[in-house]
Amino acid sequence: MKIVPVAYLSSYLLSLLGNSIAAVALPLIVLQVTGSALSAGIVAAATAVPAVLAGLFMGVVIDRINRRTSSVVTDLVSAASVAALPIIDMITGLSVGWFVLFGIVGSLGDVPGMTARDALLPAIVRHGSLASERLVGIRESLGAGALLLGPAAAGTLMAVFDGSTLLWVTATTSLIAALLTLLIPNSVGKIAESPATVSNSWQQLREGWRVLFGSTFLLATTMLTVASVIVLAALQGLILPVYFTLAEQPxxxxxxxxxxxxxxxxxxxxxxxxxxxxxxxxxxxxGLAGITFGFALIATLSSVCVVFGGAFAVGLASGSFGSLLGVLMLERIPDDMRGRVMGTQNAVLTAAPSVGILGAALLTQYGSVNVAAIVLTGVWLVAVVVFARSLLGNLEPENEQTTNDKTAVAIDA
Incomplete structure (x- = not known):
């Protein structure tokens, strides 16, 4: 394998691993420092909105500058925002205000960084001599590995390091990710000149939205992804914790x-x-059948073994289905608008977990945890029925579709 895809995939793994560790460790550190669960909630809420806005508006910047450069800069921003916390802790001590401030700064790196890497992916395919299916599949597996290792690593690091000291580890992963991206030649990340570069930022953002919401294909794939994130977040963040707590097996x-x-x-x-x-x-x-089957198994909440089986089924199907959607997005989004379109998608996906958890909380409060699980599975089924149909006849590569169209015309003639 050439250095370009190796550097890209290694950088992706380290960046996601650092984020996975921080997602577990930061709330615990806030609790240790402040002794208040409310403070942890305030920090999470205060950083969520800037993360969504950064995802929306930084896509314009990613479509204007070299995408390799934007990937490096966003990783450095993430590293600096995390490293600042243990430094402040040593100098004056931490408070809620410091967590909020650097959480907001970090949001300028996290979601835009995800978008920058997504936007860089087509160029990695072109320069890496790998089929897009293989590269995206490897990336999906590495992402799952990072999410698998992150919580365990966070728990281990919390036992080894005191307080905010472990944040040096997550800052280091982002820094190394930036250095690995520098191994990718600068020419790989260059953007072809287009007339869009002369318009103002707001016009460019609206152009990206027109491409996303004006394409039945892109809108349908986006909504399917959003639906799966809403259901998964609700299951992981509320329904399953309540279920295992009631079963006295947290x-x-x-x-x-x-x-x-x-x-x-x-x-x-x-x-x-x-x-x-x-x-x-x-x-x-x-993929759709496997995810639906897995959600249905989990929604029964009939036994721990059934829930385990449902979770594995959802993951197994999501691994291949998510990879397929990644390849489709790679092929169908215009390269000069990739930052804006994917920035909007990532911003929506950043907000989706909160929607899922809030909805599950309301359903559990006024119904039961079983009702919440069934309703959310129904949400997924509705999304499949509404959006999957428009995609079934439009899945093959565009060049293959063009060839088929030409053949049909020749036959008709």
Missing amino acids: GRLGFVLTALAAGTLVGGAVYAVTGTRVRRRTWFVT
Whole structure:
């Protein structure tokens, strides 16, 4: 494998691993410093809105500058925002205000950094001599591996380091990710000149929205992804914690999340190896069926073993289905608008978990945890019925579709 995809994938892994560790460690550090659960909630809420806005508006910047440069800069911003906390802790001590301030600064690196890497992916495919299916499948597996290792690493680091000291580790992962991206030649990240560069930022952002919301294909794939994130976030963040608490087995929750991540890792790896050998329609249908089956199993909440099986099934199907959607997005989004379109998608996906958890909380409060699980599975089914149909006939590569169209015209003539 050439250095370009190796550097890209290694950088992606380290960046996501650092974020995964921080997602677990930061709330615990806030609790240690302030002794208040409310403070942890304030920090999370105060940084959520800037993260969404950064995802929306930084896409314009990513479409204007070299995408390799934007990936490096966003990782450096993330590293600096995390490293600032232990430095402040040593000098004056931390407070809620410091967590909020650097959480907002970090939001300028996290979601835009995700978008920058997504926007860089087509160039990595072109320069890496790898099929897009293989590269995206490997990336999906690495992402699942990072999410699998992150919580365990965070727990270990919390036991080894005192307080905010462990944040040096997450800052280091972002810094190394930036250095690895520098191994990618600068020419790989260059953006072809287009007339859009002369318009103002607001016009460019609206152009990106027009492409996303004006395309039935892109809108349908985005909404399917949003629906899956809403349901998964509700299951992980509220329904399963309540279920295991009521069953007096709270420790089992971690194993369920491990089963989900392990399934995703396997699914992504299978797609990386066999993605080009199986028709996309087959991947699409089996992915949707597997996710639906897994959600339905979890929604029964009939036993711990059934929930484990459902979680693994969802992960396994999501690994291949998510990889397929990644390839489709890579092919269908215009390169000069990739930052704006993907920035909007990532901003929506950043907000989606809160929607899912809030909805599940209301359903559990005024109904029951079983009602919440069933209703959310219904949300996924509605999304499949509404959006999947418009995608089934539009899954093959555009060049293959063009060839088929020409053949049909010749036959008609």
